[in-house]
Amino acid sequence: MVAADDLRACMRSFPTGVALLTTGEGESAMGLTINSVVSVSLSPPTLLISVHRHARITGRLVPGTEFAVSFLSADQADLTWQFASADRPVGEAAVLAMGGANGANGVPVPAGALSVLECMVERTVPVGDHILVIGLVVSAEPGPADYLPQVFHYGGLTTVLSAAHPTPCPVR
Numbered sequence: 001m002v003a004a005d006d007l008r009a010c011m012r013s014f015p016t017g018v019a020l021l022t023t024g025e026g027e028s029a030m031g032l033t034i035n036s037v038v039s040v041s042l043s044p045p046t047l048l049i050s051v052h053r054h055a056r057i058t059g060r061l062v063p064g065t066e067f068a069v070s071f072l073s074a075d076q077a078d079l080t081w082q083f084a085s086a087d088r089p090v091g092e093a094a095v096l097a098m099g100g101a102n103g104a105n106g107v108p109v110p111a112g113a114l115s116v117l118e119c120m121v122e123r124t125v126p127v128g129d130h131i132l133v134i135g136l137v138v139s140a141e142p143g144p145a146d147y148l149p150q151v152f153h154y155g156g157l158t159t160v161l162s163a164a165h166p167t168p169c170p171v172r
Helices: 004-011 074-084 091-097
Strands: 019-023 030-034 037-042 045-052 066-071 115-127 130-142 151-153 156-158
Touching (some): 019 074, 030 074, 030 091, 066 130, 074 091, 074 156
Antiparallel strands (some): 019 066, 037 045, 045 130, 151 156
């Protein structure tokens, strides 16, 4: 069996995007920085996220609950670290920390995000020390293409050279 520290060390070399998971409204608002996000299906539009089993937000992610996944831009590092900390804000303080914006379904979303996907929890699947949350996408708001994405790599934040002119991937 591979040691957790060895797996963590290997995974640190794999750059991932950074997102803010949010749910609730007003005093019940919560957010958590995540980087495990997968587009599972285009028909129906479905997203998968992974959240630690003991995260405070996990108990809120039950079937029928609305949540949002907002992809963060390179200039939102403060927001990333704030919602990754154990003392991250909740309730109205969380909404204010994100800039006071709400998505189409009332879930708080950070102002200035690259894109926002609002979902409804379809089901959850426990796997090891995490819960996989499968959500049906009910709203998709792409942001400006010229914003640079935030990238998590080797325990720190970086970005890519240019989001405006990426090399296209051939469709097969």
